[in-house]
Amino acid sequence: MNRIPGFVIVGASLAGATAAQTLRDEGFTGQIVLLGDEPHRPYERPPLSKEYLLGKSGREKVFVHPESWYAQHDIDLRLATTVTALDRASQLVTLADGSLLHYDALLLATGSSPRRLNLPGADLGGVLYLRRLEDSEALKSAFAHSPRVVVIGGGWIGLETAAAARTAGLQVTVLEQGDLPLQRVLGNEVAQVFADLHRHNGVDLRCGVHVTALTGTHGHVTAVELADGTQVEADVVLVGVGITPNTGLAGAAGLAVGNGITVDQHLRTADPNVYAAGDVADAYHPSLGRQVRVEHWANARRQGVIAAKSMLGQSVVYDRLPYFFTDQYELGMEYSGYVDADGFDQVVFRGDVAGLEFLAFWLADQRVLAGMSVNVWDVTSGIEQLVGSGRQVDTTLLADPAVPIETL
Ligand SMILES: Cc1cc2nc3c(=O)[nH]c(=O)nc-3n(C[C@H](O)[C@H](O)[C@H](O)COP(=O)(O)OP(=O)(O)OC[C@H]3O[C@@H](n4cnc5c(N)ncnc54)[C@H](O)[C@@H]3O)c2cc1C
Missing domain, CATH: 3.50.50.60 (FAD/NAD(P)-binding domain)
Structure with missing residues (x-):
């Protein structure tokens, strides 16, 4: 058995790489092993449906860190390496080649996979x-x-x-x-x-x-x-x-799995040595008062930071509002907040909807639960403050572009 003291991260993508970076930024000098089943070092997925798909940017732009960064920070990055099992009692993970790795703390950042079509002809080429x-x-x-x-x-x-x-x-x-x-x-x-x-x-x-x-x-x-x-x-x-979270390892190891791997506000599972972050984590969100799993870039990045700090024993809580962005044609959009399909009773627009330069707010009982900006920039922190405040707003003022969001 190859006993390596230190931290093991399963999933070499955005959440995993951000966690590894945070561990070093926070002064952790122990061993960090970052295991990923893909052949590439950690990369960002948003360009894959946008500029990279269109050939407007090259491969070098998608990676989270330069290739040399891992060695420079003494991170043992192992690519094309699948973790096949987790033994929590012995604090070991099993790799596909049968070798074992010991962990003092383990982060599961295994992300998610596309849901497959189960229809006749779904396996055709193209x-x-x-x-x-x-x-x-x-x-x-x-x-x-x-x-x-x-x-x-x-x-x-x-x-x-x-x-x-x-x-x-x-x-x-x-x-x-x-x-x-x-x-x-x-x-x-x-x-x-x-x-x-x-x-x-x-x-x-x-x-x-x-x-x-x-x-x-x-x-x-x-x-x-x-x-x-x-x-x-x-x-x-x-x-x-749609996608499904990659919870197989956690589930087989007896960890609670609901809509993802169940973790608390510190991104810790019920096992104090095992954490989860990113697309796979179904985390308790203190401000929203419920478990939430978010399938977006900013969540993977931000949870990677918090999970690493938790692994180091810091008393940190993940309470950022869900945030995501998209770019389609001439539309650039940012969204902050959280609202169920039937969780709002009103939508208020501010600005020029037809001209694609506007804000939209989802409200329940005159409280803003989420806000979106379309081709309007530098308003996200104002929207987040408004959502976070939980206060009731005058919807006429909310709809008026002349009224600064911060004053509502
Ligand atoms: C095409 C595309 C476009 C997107 N665009 C946007 C966007 O515009 N805005 C936005 O907010 N979000 C966007 N997203 C979502 C965002 O990219 C994800 O939320 C983010 O990648 C999640 O990161 P993660 O590290 O949690 O998981 P992932 O990126 O899924 O990475 C998990 C990694 O773990 C590996 N792994 C899983 N199991 C094992 C195992 N047993 N052993 C070893 N390795 C394992 C996986 O292969 C994968 O490499 C987009 C996603 C895609 C696919």
């Missing part, structure tokens, strides 16, 4: 998913010789891919089973803005449709079949129907 660097590269090369792109699922990944494909001049159809894309996240009023945006940019957006099969010739997809018998012709199909 049916693609988008999570990893290779997926983005496969999609980019498919775009080069696939004039007709069909996107299944009108969520963030589906819509960003649709925008990239349209920007590349391709014919794009988006198939969404709900009444509007992003309806469950944004509600009808704001989801309509995204529907209009895509239609305005030439996407054939079809809502309320159910995909029943994919058909093809010579092993390659040629069409997507809908429940009403319609065949939508396709040269490439991108499936974006």
